[in-house]
Amino acid sequence: MDFVPSGKELSHFPFLKKAQDPIRSRFSSLGTLLGTPKGEALISHAVTRIQEAVTPKKTHVPKVCGTPEDEIASYALARIIVSCVNDKQLIDRLTRYEAERAYHFLVNEEEWNSNYVQDDGEYSRLWGAVADEMGIRVAEDRMPVPDYVELVAPLHDDRYRLLNRHVEQGFVAINKNERYELLRERIRVLLRHDLPHRVPKEICEKLAPHAAEIKKAYQEQMLRQFGTVEESAFPPCIQALITALAAGTNLTHAGRFSLTAFLHNIGMDTTGIAELYARSPDFDVEKTMYQVEHITGRGGTGTEYTTPACAAMQTTGLCVHRDVLCERVSHPLSYYKVKKSQAPRKPAMVNKKMKSSKDLNSS
Numbered sequence: 380m381d382f383v384p385s386g387k388e389l390s391h392f393p394f395l396k397k398a399q400d401p402i403r404s405r406f407s408s409l410g411t412l413l414g415t416p417k418g419e420a421l422i423s424h425a426v427t428r429i430q431e432a433v434t435p436k437k438t439h440v441p442k443v444c445g446t447p448e449d450e451i452a453s454y455a456l457a458r459i460i461v462s463c464v465n466d467k468q469l470i471d472r473l474t475r476y477e478a479e480r481a482y483h484f485l486v487n488e489e490e491w492n493s494n495y496v497q498d499d500g501e502y503s504r505l506w507g508a509v510a511d512e513m514g515i516r517v518a519e520d521r522m523p524v525p526d527y528v529e530l531v532a533p534l535h536d537d538r539y540r541l542l543n544r545h546v547e548q549g550f551v552a553i554n555k556n557e558r559y560e561l562l563r564e565r566i567r568v569l570l571r572h573d574l575p576h577r578v579p580k581e582i583c584e585k586l587a588p589h590a591a592e593i594k595k596a597y598q599e600q601m602l603r604q605f606g607t608v609e610e611s612a613f614p615p616c617i618q619a620l621i622t623a624l625a626a627g628t629n630l631t632h633a634g635r636f637s638l639t640a641f642l643h644n645i646g647m648d649t650t651g652i653a654e655l656y657a658r659s660p661d662f663d664v665e666k667t668m669y670q671v672e673h674i675t676g677r678g679g680t681g682t683e684y685t686t687p688a689c690a691a692m693q694t695t696g697l698c699v700h701r702d703v704l705c706e707r708v709s710h711p712l713s714y715y716k717v718k719k720s721q722a723p724r725k726p727a728m729v730n731k732k733m734k735s736s737k738d739l740n741s742s
């Protein structure tokens with residue numbers, strides 16, 4: 380017989396179809412719901428969920444608050460709010476959080492689920508239902524190569540490289556822990572795929588104060604994370620772009636984009652970035668401000684862009700002068716974070732408006 384998860388089980392995995400279907404009718408009149416005390420309570424719950432997602436934590440012990448229906452509704456509302464904010468990094472954080480949360484509840488299912496039923500083999504009935512809906516096909520302790528390759532593509536862990544795996548007759552051997560990790564990754568990818576939702580303008584307008592609150596908290600958190608701009612921690616690719624700019628070289632579109640997005644992501648303000656471009660031989664103040672504002676999300680679309688990852692930098696010929704640390708990271712921002720955390724604190728650091736690219740080169 381078809382397994383019907385309990386309300387409690389669904390509240391722990393609110394992305395499941397059986398969890399989402401009943402609340403669709405509730406959300407069909409979302410505009411009306413938002414103005415009510417119940418709607419406000421649900422929004423507050425959703426905002427807490429997003430704040431949890433952006434808070435850096437070493438350990439992750441998620442809690443379920445309120446009734447199963449409220450929990451599921453807050454999951455859906457959180458996704459609507461981040462869609463209104465439309466910030467790629469924020470959306471990434473939320474989907475990663477939801478996947479981590481599901482992973483936590485799967486790994487610890489025996490602790491919270493009084494309906495825990497061991498299915499055939501070593502997995503629970505609920506694990507089977509979640510994996511099934513996520514399209515994970517696992518037979519015993521192996522997975523078909525095509526499924527495996529698709530799943531591990533975004534992972535940077537060497538453990539998962541096909542070269543390091545035992546492959547036999549078209550199947551990759553995986554152990555129980557890995558199966559949980561791969562299911563977590565699958566959940567993350569599928570939840571990310573659906574975002575941002577196309578939310579009606581009037582709904583986003585109603586949610587605007589909450590979206591602004593989230594944006595502010597997220598911006599503060601990002602700035603705390605990166606701290607003051609410290610050019611000695613810039614990765615070689617970014618150093619090279621700045622050097623080229625200071626030498627009067629015209630950067631390619633990809634070069635300008637990567638440099639601008641990087642400086643913005645680490646907290647430099649728009650004017651500071653534009654000042655840097657003043658050294659370019661074809662400097663045009665209006666054009667430069669337009670480009671910078673577009674990339675930093677102040678332009679028409681409101682979309683903030685993120686520095687491309689190392690793989691993309693390699694594709695566009697921007698990954699140069701790689702050093703030892705480059706071997707350990709997959710993103711220029713990760714390089715910056717690691718290098719900065721290793722560097723001894725210097726009393727005189729460059730403020731958010733970098734002094735000038737000449738200063739950089741002479742330092």
Ligand code: SF4
Pocket residue numbers: 614615616617688689690692693697698699700701702705706708709710711714
């Ligand atoms: S590996 Fe990454 S951080 Fe290092 S130079 Fe290349 S793109 Fe930059």
